Amino acid sequence: MATVFTTKGDLDESLLEKREGFIDNDHEYTTWVEYWHEGELVHRSAHVMLKKAAVWLNPEVAAIG
């Protein structure tokens, strides 16, 4: 059985209600997952995939290579 790290410690996934969702627009593709236990949110993770660059702020300070 898979376990999920939660605010109540590691809980068996079968004891939890799983909710999932996503955001898809020009800026990002985001997925999130929530686990609820007895009506309480005990775990929420999110994964954001950035789709495009934002403004440079201080390019002169960047020695990236």
Next chain:
Amino acid sequence: MSEILTATHNFGTAPTRGTSAADTFKAALYLTSATVNAATTAYSATNEVSGTNYTAGGVTVTNATAPTPANSSPTAGVAYWTPSASITYTNVTLSSAFDAVLIYNSSQSNKAVSVHTFGSQTITAGTFTLTMPSNTTTTALLRLSTT
């Protein structure tokens, strides 16, 4: 143009570098109430997220790939760079909504490099991951173009 991204050219007053090594970049998360935008000049802890397992200042950005130059014509080109791994905050609880990440140069007085925004998020005993776009001329996270 990638030489601009590696600080080869100095068009103005710039820091004196004692080493040719790449700088260290970090990524800090900001609350929805924060104002981080093109006017942001440096990292600040004001309105930065806080919570379990989140360290003020954020996490180090993995920088294993040097900037890439690409000329599309004799007069047009682009240099680009993307962190070589996802930016991950592991097993954190961030109860107040946040919607921005500031990438800044911790080797150069924490000066700001770029701001990226996304839909408002909270994290509960979980992981927040920022997955990078493909490192190409059109999708890289940071791009410097002549056109």
